[in-house]
Amino acid sequence: MTTTLDSPKPSIRRRPGAARGGEPPNVxxxxxxxxxxxxxxxxxxxxxxxxxxxxxxxxxxxxxxxxxxxxxxxSFSDLAATWDHVMEFQSGAIITWIGNSAWYSFAGMAIAVITCIPAGYALAMTRFRLRKALLTATLLVMLMPSATLVLPLYLEMDAFGLDGSAWSVILPFALYPFGTYLAYTYYVATVPDNLLDAARIDGANEWQAFVHIGLPLAKPVTALVAFLNFVHSWNQFFLPYVMLPSSGQYPAQVGLSNLLMTSPLFNSATGVSHILRPEIALAALVTSVPVLVVFLFAQRSLVEGMTAGATKG
CATH class of the missing domain: 1.20.5 (Single alpha-helices involved in coiled-coils or other helix-helix interfaces)
Incomplete structure (x- = not known):
């Protein structure tokens, strides 16, 4: 006498919401x-x-x-003709505008890095009177629309005799409260307090602790502050439009508006020499190239700067 044992059939699990064979999918x-x-x-x-x-x-x-x-x-022949027309506008004024933007942006960026990193370090790693007040003021200025500060800045530059000069736009570009706040949050999230305490016990003052510890650790956030300030400065329009009186001093964004005013699309009273749609598009692309080039060279450092403050220690 033999006994046959039936093995249980394996059960088939379906994903939640998966349709059975022949059934329509779940709506x-x-x-x-x-x-x-x-x-x-x-x-x-x-x-x-x-x-x-x-x-x-x-x-x-x-x-x-x-x-x-x-x-x-x-066609490429039309592209070449468009390029010639753009370069002929006011005897190659677009090259002058791009050069002005590069000068204003790089100079403002350098000053911003020199000021923002130490300021962020001081707010994050040291304790002094009015520290919270300065941090609050930094946040308030950062949140204010930049256009609201143009008139006070103009009056200030006029009082110092700097209106109409390159410094009337470089110095405001360099005052970058968002960069200070980035450096502050980076140091709070990244640099351990016991590291600085050990340096102080060894006899280092605050400046020495910053130079030998805080500054070397700030390379990622330095690149991030530099790039963001460069883009911010490059894209500024209203401030240089108010500060700079001469077309030869215009940065790229103000120069583009000057170029648009010679187009029949925006000015019906334009003369014989005017700019059409292809020239406007090419000029916009040309003025965007420097920012793209800077981004390509700095993208690795930017990623490090954006992720370095994720954990502390």
Missing amino acids: ASVWPKIAWVIVIGFFLCFFVVPILWLLLAPTRTDHDIVVGAPLAFG
Whole structure:
């Protein structure tokens, strides 16, 4: 007499919401995917498409841009002609504007790094009277719209006789409260207190502790402050527009507005020498190249600066 033992069949587990064989998929699991596609499509329309148009517009004539497909490539000959027209505008004024922007931005960036890193260190690692008041004032100035400070800055520069000079924009560019706050948060989150206490026990004063300990540890946040200040300075329009009276002193952003005023799109009273859509697009691209170049060279340091303060110790 033999006994047969039936082994139990293995049970098949299904993912929650997974459809059985032959059954339609769960509608509740499909709608989130559709919503994500709609959101991504929305951002593509409002961010990617304008950039594509900007890249393709210099390769076409103004007539082709008006009557042709919006995202079509023209020709390299039209691109060369557009480049010549941009360079001929006010005898190559766009090169002068880019050079001015580079001078103002790099000078302001250097001063900002020299001032923001020690200021952030002092607010984070030392204890002194009015420390909390200074930190609060830094936060308040950081949150204020920059346009509200243009008139007081102009009056201050006029009082010191600096209005109309390069320093009337370099010095305000260098006053960068956001950089001070970044350095403050970096030191609070990264540098252990016992490290500085050990240096003080060994006889180091606060300046020596900063130079030998705080400053070497601040390389990541220094790169981050430098890059953000450079981009902030490069994109400024209102302050240099108010401070600088001469076209030869204009930075790139103010120069672009001057260029736009010679276009029939923005000024119906323009003369014979005017700028059309392809030239405007190419000028905008050319003035953006320096920021992209700086970003490509600094991206590794930027990543380190943004992640260095994640943990302390």
